[in-house]
Amino acid sequence: MEMGSGGGCAEESVVVSSLVVDTLPPQTAAVAASLSAMEGVEVHETVDYKLVVTIEADSTSASHRIASSFVAIPGVTGVGLVYCNFEDEFASGAAGR
Amino acid sequence: MELSRRTFVKAGAVALASAAAGGTLGVLPGCSPAASSGASGVAAGGDTVKTVGVCRFCGCGCGVIVEAKDGRLISVTGDPDNGSSRGLNCVKGYYLANALYGEDRLTKPLIRDDKSTKGTEGGLREASWEEALDLVASKLRETWKADKSRLAFWGSGQQPIVEGYATAKFWKAGLLSNNIDPNARLCMASAVVGFMNIFQTDEPAGCYADIDETDVFVTWGANMAEAHPMLYSRLTARKLADDKVRHYDVTTMATRTSASADKVLMFRPGTDIAIANAIANYLIQNNLYDKAFVEDHIQFKQGTENIGNSFEDGYDASDVGKTVDAVENITFEQFAERLAPYTLEYAAELSGVPAEDIRELAEVFADKSRKVLSLWTMGVNQHNRGTWMNHCIYNIHFLTGRYALPGDGAFSLTGQPSACGTAREVGTFSHRLPADLLVAKAPHRRYTEAVWNLPEGYLDAIEKPGMHTVKMFRELSKGNVDFLWSAHNNWAVSMPNLTRFLGRGDEDKKGIYDCFICVSEVYPTLSTQYADAVLPAAMWVEREGAFGNGERRTAVFEKAIDPPGEAKWDLWMLMEIAKRVLDGEVIGGQDAFDTLFGQVYDKQAADFTGTQREVCRALWEEYRTFSNPQLNPKASEINAAEKLKMEAKQLAPYDLYIEDHGLTWPVREVDGQWLPTLWRFCDGPQEDGFDQLGVAQYGQQDKAAGVSFYKSADQRPSAVFRPYEPPAEEPSDQYPFWLCTGRLLEHWHTGSMTRRVPELHRALPQALLDVNPADCEQLGVKDGDMVRVSSRYGSFDIQVSTAGRTAPPQGIVFAPFFAEETLVNLAVQDVYCPLSKEPDFKKTCVSIRKV
Numbered sequence: 037m038e039m040g041s042g043g044g045c046a047e048e049s050v051v052v053s054s055l056v057v058d059t060l061p062p063q064t065a066a067v068a069a070s071l072s073a074m075e076g077v078e079v080h081e082t083v084d085y086k087l088v089v090t091i092e093a094d095s096t097s098a099s100h101r102i103a104s105s106f107v108a109i110p111g112v113t114g115v116g117l118v119y120c121n122f123e124d125e126f127a128s129g130a131a132g133r
Numbered sequence: 134m135e136l137s138r139r140t141f142v143k144a145g146a147v148a149l150a151s152a153a154a155g156g157t158l159g160v161l162p163g164c165s166p167a168a169s170s171g172a173s174g175v176a177a178g179g180d181t182v183k184t185v186g187v188c189r190f191c192g193c194g195c196g197v198i199v200e201a202k203d204g205r206l207i208s209v210t211g212d213p214d215n216g217s218s219r220g221l222n223c224v225k226g227y228y229l230a231n232a233l234y235g236e237d238r239l240t241k242p243l244i245r246d247d248k249s250t251k252g253t254e255g256g257l258r259e260a261s262w263e264e265a266l267d268l269v270a271s272k273l274r275e276t277w278k279a280d281k282s283r284l285a286f287w288g289s290g291q292q293p294i295v296e297g298y299a300t301a302k303f304w305k306a307g308l309l310s311n312n313i314d315p316n317a318r319l320c321m322a323s324a325v326v327g328f329m330n331i332f333q334t335d336e337p338a339g340c341y342a343d344i345d346e347t348d349v350f351v352t353w354g355a356n357m358a359e360a361h362p363m364l365y366s367r368l369t370a371r372k373l374a375d376d377k378v379r380h381y382d383v384t385t386m387a388t389r390t391s392a393s394a395d396k397v398l399m400f401r402p403g404t405d406i407a408i409a410n411a412i413a414n415y416l417i418q419n420n421l422y423d424k425a426f427v428e429d430h431i432q433f434k435q436g437t438e439n440i441g442n443s444f445e446d447g448y449d450a451s452d453v454g455k456t457v458d459a460v461e462n463i464t465f466e467q468f469a470e471r472l473a474p475y476t477l478e479y480a481a482e483l484s485g486v487p488a489e490d491i492r493e494l495a496e497v498f499a500d501k502s503r504k505v506l507s508l509w510t511m512g513v514n515q516h517n518r519g520t521w522m523n524h525c526i527y528n529i530h531f532l533t534g535r536y537a538l539p540g541d542g543a544f545s546l547t548g549q550p551s552a553c554g555t556a557r558e559v560g561t562f563s564h565r566l567p568a569d570l571l572v573a574k575a576p577h578r579r580y581t582e583a584v585w586n587l588p589e590g591y592l593d594a595i596e597k598p599g600m601h602t603v604k605m606f607r608e609l610s611k612g613n614v615d616f617l618w619s620a621h622n623n624w625a626v627s628m629p630n631l632t633r634f635l636g637r638g639d640e641d642k643k644g645i646y647d648c649f650i651c652v653s654e655v656y657p658t659l660s661t662q663y664a665d666a667v668l669p670a671a672m673w674v675e676r677e678g679a680f681g682n683g684e685r686r687t688a689v690f691e692k693a694i695d696p697p698g699e700a701k702w703d704l705w706m707l708m709e710i711a712k713r714v715l716d717g718e719v720i721g722g723q724d725a726f727d728t729l730f731g732q733v734y735d736k737q738a739a740d741f742t743g744t745q746r747e748v749c750r751a752l753w754e755e756y757r758t759f760s761n762p763q764l765n766p767k768a769s770e771i772n773a774a775e776k777l778k779m780e781a782k783q784l785a786p787y788d789l790y791i792e793d794h795g796l797t798w799p800v801r802e803v804d805g806q807w808l809p810t811l812w813r814f815c816d817g818p819q820e821d822g823f824d825q826l827g828v829a830q831y832g833q834q835d836k837a838a839g840v841s842f843y844k845s846a847d848q849r850p851s852a853v854f855r856p857y858e859p860p861a862e863e864p865s866d867q868y869p870f871w872l873c874t875g876r877l878l879e880h881w882h883t884g885s886m887t888r889r890v891p892e893l894h895r896a897l898p899q900a901l902l903d904v905n906p907a908d909c910e911q912l913g914v915k916d917g918d919m920v921r922v923s924s925r926y927g928s929f930d931i932q933v934s935t936a937g938r939t940a941p942p943q944g945i946v947f948a949p950f951f952a953e954e955t956l957v958n959l960a961v962q963d964v965y966c967p968l969s970k971e972p973d974f975k976k977t978c979v980s981i982r983k984v
Contacts (some may be wrong), residue, residue, distance in 0.1 A: 050134050054146035056154045056221060058366060061373065080147045083156040085373055090146050092139075100227040113373065113393070114366030116211070116221035118150040121142050123207035124134050126234055 050092055051099050053120040055106075057087040063111025070109050077102060096122050149210060153220035181207060184691035185791055187215070187680050188222060189229060189673045189886070192290075192547030193341075193363045194682025195222050196794055197229065199674050201693045206230045206674070214794040216809075217341055217686050223362035224878075232673070232886040233694075239654055239669035240698025243661075244268060248646050251663050252635065260666075262699065266706070269618070269666050270713030272649040276616040277714065281310050285605050285614050288561045289621035290317040290552030293678030294687070295752040296704050297555035298567065299730070300620075303711045305560070306585055306592065306720075307729055311572055311599025314563045316622040317549065317556035318602035322971035323514040324545035325557060327523030330460070330968075331851050334781070334844040335557055335569050338813040339506075339542035340684040340797060342822075344368055346540030347506035349497050350380040353405065353526060354512015354975075358389035359878045359938065361510070361546055369393060381494055383408065385512065385873065385975070386903075386947060387940040398494065399942060402871050402976045403860035404484035406518060409525035410857065411480030412495040414472040416532050421499035425837040426534030432849040433468040436460040440967050442517055442861040446607050448967070457967040460853060471854040483857060498533045504540035505533070511875060514545065515975050520968035521855035528852045536850075537814040537840045547683035548876070554681015558782075559756060564598035568759035568782055572598055576775035583767040584758045586728065588721040601970040603963050606634045609648050610641035618651040620670070620703060625659035626883040626953045629972045630963035632927025635663065637959070653703055658885045659953045668706050671696035676704075677745040679753075679790065685813075687784065688795030692745055704748070705741070708734040753787040760784045760799070778831055781844055801826045815840050860976045861964040864944065868924060868978035870908070871945045874957055875974075877938055884951035900952035903937035904981070908944070914983050922946070924979045927959040946981065950974075 059067045061084075068079045068087055081088040093099045099120065106115045134142070152159030181202040186209075188195040196215020200208040209229050213220035242265035243257040250256025260268075276284045286304055288297060292315070304313040317325075328335045344350075344367045357365040372378045372393075382394035383405065391397045400408060416422045437456045441448075448454045463471075477488035477495075484491075498505055507530065513522045526543050527536070535541035547553055560567040567584075570577035578592040600608060606624070608614050610633050625635060632638045636645040645663060652664035655672040675696035679689045696702075711726060712734070718725035726736055732755070733748045734741055741748045758764045760782045762772040772779045785800035785807040796809040801819055803826070808819045810827070816839045817823030828834060832841030833848065842850050864870060902920065904912075914920055916935045921928055931948060939947045948957045962977045 048134065050139060052139065052142045052146050053227070054150035056150055058370060058373070081151055081154070081156045081158050083151070083154040086154040086156075088147060088150045088154050088156055088158065090143055090150070092143070096227045096231055100224055103224050103227065113369045114362075115224060116153070116363065116366060117224055117226040118153045118220060118222070119146045119208065119210045120227055121146065121208040122230055123202065126205045126207065126230055 049094055049124040051094065051096050051120065051122045051125060053091045053099050053103070054118045055089045055091070055103060056116045056118060057089050057106055057112060058114035058116070059085045059087060060111045060113060061085045067109055067111045071106065074102065095125055096120065149220075152213060153211060182693065184674065184693045185212065185794055186674055186690040186693070187550065187688045187795070188226065189232065189550060190225050191361060192549050192552055192683045193217065193361055194550060194680060194684070194686055194688060194795070195226075195363055196688065197222060197226070199693045204694050206233065206694060212794055215688065216795060216797070217682055217684060218363055221363055221366070229673070233675070235656060237657055238697050238700070239656060239667060240700055241669060242699070243667040245665045248665070251646055253662065257661070257664070257667060262701070265666050265668060266709045266713065269651045269668070270710045273616050273618070273710065274714045277308055281308060282312070283614055284308070284310060284312055284616040285600060285609070285618075286313040287602065287605065287617065287619040287622060287624060288313065288315040288556070290315055290320070290547070290549030290556045291621040292551065292555045292561070292703070294551060294554045294559060294681060295679065295749050295756065296707070297551070297561050298559040298752060298756045299704060299707055301560045301567065302585065302729055303707060305566065305572070305595055306587060307711055307715055307725060309594040311563045311595050311597070312605065313561055313599065314602045314605060315556035315561045316602070316624070316627060317552040318562070318971060319515070319627060320511060320548050320971070321514055321545065321552055322969035323516065323519030323523055323966050326520045326969040327527070330520070330853065331524065331527055332842065332845050336685060336782070336813065337544050337683070338537035338815070339544050340811040341367065342811055343506050343540050343542050343544065345371055346504060347371070348375075348378055348503035348540070349505045350378075351383065351494070351505060351507045352380070352390055352394070353383045353507060353509040354385070354516075355508055355510040355546065356388040356390045356875060356939075357508065357510070357546070358393070360548060360876050362878060364546065365390065379497070381497065386942060386945055389938060396490065396493070398486045398490050400484040400486050402873070402945070403517070404480070404857065405513070406522055406525050406855060407475060407480040407483045407857040408486060408491055409522070409529060410472055410475035411477050411491050412498060413525070413528050413532055414475040415477060415492060415495040416499055416529070417469045417472060419499075421495075422532040423501070423534030423837070427465065427532065429837040430840070430842060430849055431531045431852050432847065433463050433465055434460045434851045434853045435463050435467075435471060436853055436855070438856055439858070443965050443967055444861070446611075449604070454967060460851070463854070468852060468854055498529055498535070501533070504538075505535055506540060507543040508546055509544075510546050510548065512975060514971060515973055517861045517964055517966060517973040517976065518855070518858060519966040519971050519973070524853045524855050527850070531850065531852045534838050537812060537842070538838060539812055539815070550682065551680040553683055553685065554679065554687055558681055563601050567756060568779060570759075572596060576771060576777065580768055580771045580775070580777060580779070583771055584755070584765055591720065603965050603970060603972060607963070610634050610636065610644040612644040612647055614644070614648050616649050618653070619660060620653035623658045623660045623883040623885050625663055626956065626958065627950065629958050629961040629974060630926050631956060631958045632960070633963070638927065653706060655700070656885050658883070659956075669698065669700040670706070671700050671702045675700070676702040677749050679749070685797045686795045687790055687798065689790045691791065702745070708741075709739065712736045750787040757784045757786070778844060781827055781831065799824070799827060814842050861962065861973060862976070862978045864978050868980050869944070870979050870981060872922060872924065872960065872977045872979045873941070873945060873947045873975045874950045874961060875947065876951070877949045883953065900931060900949050900955040900957065901934035901937050902931045903939045903941055903947040904933050904935060905941055905943045905945070906935045908946070909933065909935055912981055912983065919984050920981050921984045922957075922960055922979050922981055924960040924962065924977050926962055926977070929955055929957055929959045930984055931955050931957070946979070
């Protein structure tokens with residue numbers, strides 16, 4: 037949790053990450069639908085059998101849990117992390133929890 | 134995070150992922166991840182700094198752009214400009230920052246006053262750096278002066294390159310000791326000895342791009358899906374891109390890798406050599422081999438056989454132990470004769486793999502209309518005949534003309550970020566000097582003396598190789614090592630036969646307590662529980678460093694933030710200890726320390742002579758002289774006179790590795806441009822990644838397949854016949870199961886970094902023993918039961934799983950080695966491959982009973 041610089045009200049701590057999820061071609065759309073149904077997960081683009089996905093969660097740990105669950109979705113063959121912003125989690129100098 | 138900022142960050146995240154996927158959302162002004170030295174970032178409002186980095190974990194060597202603000206990391210991005218990973222990381226990337234920010238980071242030096250507290254969580258007290266350095270240096274100097282055969286350094290494939298280089302220089306030239314070895318001995322020594330025996334050069338000819346180019350994957354003893362996730366995802370991408378691409382998995386158990394293979398050849402442990410020989414034999418008997426390639430490129434050999442096993446401490450010095458490296462030339466016909474007994478039926482009988490499946494794989498190799506790529510990891514290397522099995526795989530590739538060509542190759546994948554760049558390339562093995570040079574060869578010592586500015590003959594004192602890793606710990610347990618310094622590793626978890634090495638057995642109980650052990654570490658580990666002194670180290674991007682990954686790619690990670698508390702750069706610790714130990718010593722009439730390190734360290738000031746960038750650059754430029762003899766007239770002369778071909782592994786000037794986000798060696802200067810090499814020994818345009826300059830300088834351009842093995846003796850790599858010899862121990866009534874150990878995705882190595890992370894810990898909180906359901910029934914145990922696993926070495930307790938990540942067949946059980954509370958290595962044999970001295974972690978015979 038980080039205090040906002042202006043009014044002093046607490047803002048939501050969020051970790052934003054983006055991934056490329058590889059799928060089996062016949063199941064690409066089904067995987068996209070499954071991912072979109074997950075909380076904090078959005079599918080932004082389908083490039084052949086690859087999905088461009090973001091996760092918004094309250095920590096890197098929660099983000100990792102969500103990303104790791106993707107491999108259990110039928111049709112997912114790989115999960116690659118592209119970007120992870122955790123400025124709320126560590127920038128304040130708090131320990132990494 | 135404010136809403137507007139969140140929207141902005143998310144838009145950037147989408148743009149980066151789209152670019153990595155080859156999509157259309159990647160063009161977003163201001164969101165390029167591109168970083169160069171100290172470039173200002175934009176993602177957090179322009180007051181952040183982005184630096185170039187490489188992932189800290191496995192051997193894939195994925196590029197990472199690191200962003201920091203106010204001394205803390207705030208984001209990581211897969212580096213699209215890194216040729217090994219092309220913008221992607223695996224899910225371990227989430228924890229690159231967490232691994233730095235664990236609550237129990239070591240921030241002060243620690244000293245143990247009472248040796249009887251070793252092996253407990255207590256007994257260490259805080260100390261000043263001065264006190265800790267004085268203590269460690271005095272113990273090292275004392276041992277060195279009394280008997281330098283009783284000191285040792287155990288390093289790592291996680292040690293950054295220039296630090297490894299400086300350590301090797303201090304140990305070999307400063308202390309005149311070869312008692313230095315890395316933990317890479319535990320993971321790729323068999324691949325190394327294979328390379329040296331076969332090619333006389335320690336390097337893979339291929340690169341990761343072969344994965345994108347091949348038509349058939351053959352994984353041998355490799356669980357890439359768990360251990361090399363990004364390379365495995367490249368493999369699956371290749372399969373998806375072309376439905377004719379096939380994957381054969383040659384394994385002892387079903388894994389996540391075999392789950393996606395088209396065909397699994399499941400063999401009885403140790404019989405992979407019989408399978409490989411049967412394939413080679415089939416190719417020859419059926420006239421399916423590539424005659425032109427064999428005729429132009431290959432020489433044939435056989436070596437010492439019936440070499441027994443290294444159960445006893447005296448094995449290396451025994452009659453057979455002394456002859457294991459011997460080989461003799463034979464003709465192709467003799468080679469074929471030696472293979473002749475390996476019929477499909479004989480291999481099937483030994484291995485349990487149907488003869489028809491072995492024939493099918495042989496036909497795959499025979500079909501020259503398609504490319505074949507062999508990939509292997511620890512199943513091949515951690516093998517009582519690990520070096521031999523490396524030979525057998527290359528034999529097949531040589532017979533079919535499939536080596537050093539795009540998509541056609543054989544590749545031993547590495548497990549640590551700098552097992553190649555540091556452990557192998559800078560000479561931290563007990564028998565090596567930098568750049569493949571060997572202590573035992575006089576011209577190699579002369580060349581090293583020239584680069585290090587030592588008097589001629591100075592290194593003759595280290596002509597004899599020192600203790601390899603297992604010997605080091607065997608001698609330590611017997612009380613024959615008085616000083617051990619370990620860094621970038623966690624030997625108290627990763628070594629085999631820990632019952633003996635931690636003094637927990639009936640014999641050899643004193644050595645671990647009597648020896649003075651210094652551990653450089655970032656977190657408390659089981660190894661620090663046995664340390665007399667603990668030196669808190671800066672970690673990953675808390676200092677500048679470089680790694681060299683499995684495809685010959687050297688990449689620099691820049692310093693992004695300061696280390697916590699009093700934690701220090703390992704190189705500073707080394708300089709301070711070297712300064713104290715070498716105080717008053719001379720080399721060739723000059724001050725010893727200044728001769729070795731005066732160019733980067735001012736001992737009076739107790740500090741480096743420049744910034745970290747300048748220090749790394751200076752040490753790199755010195756190290757680079759080994760592969761650029763023209764930079765040193767004396768070295769140049771020796772290189773020419775002794776035909777050392779040192780330019781063959783040419784490295785580029787330091788700053789280019791930052792500017793270019795990593796380069797694969799040899800890197801060649803062409804018209805002022807430094808061009809990397811992807812396909813070694815393969816003729817073709819240098820600008821397309823082929824080894825044009827190397828072949829032109831030393832090789833021949835008109836040979837079969839357009840390749841030229843110019844570093845090999847007579848320009849011919851060796852196909853060496855190696856027979857099937859059984860595992861060190863076979864299951865018996867007393868120990869009826871094979872125990873195989875390995876790595877799983879979430880926890881890297883001994884878990885000292887990844888297990889700081891609560892979520893990762895939750896995902897895989899404890900080590901489980903994967904057991905076949907039929908074996909469970911026979912043992913009277915079920916999923917979740919605790920069992921005691923015992924071998925003739927020791928025992929450990931562990932929970933049984935029948936729904937684990939691997940599915941072993943009856944008679945085999947699997948456990949990961951990351952968990953120090955389970956400590957599976959208490960029971961794992963320390964028998965090693967007699968040639969490479971790499972332990973066999975895959976075939977310990979054990980009993981299992983319910984507790």
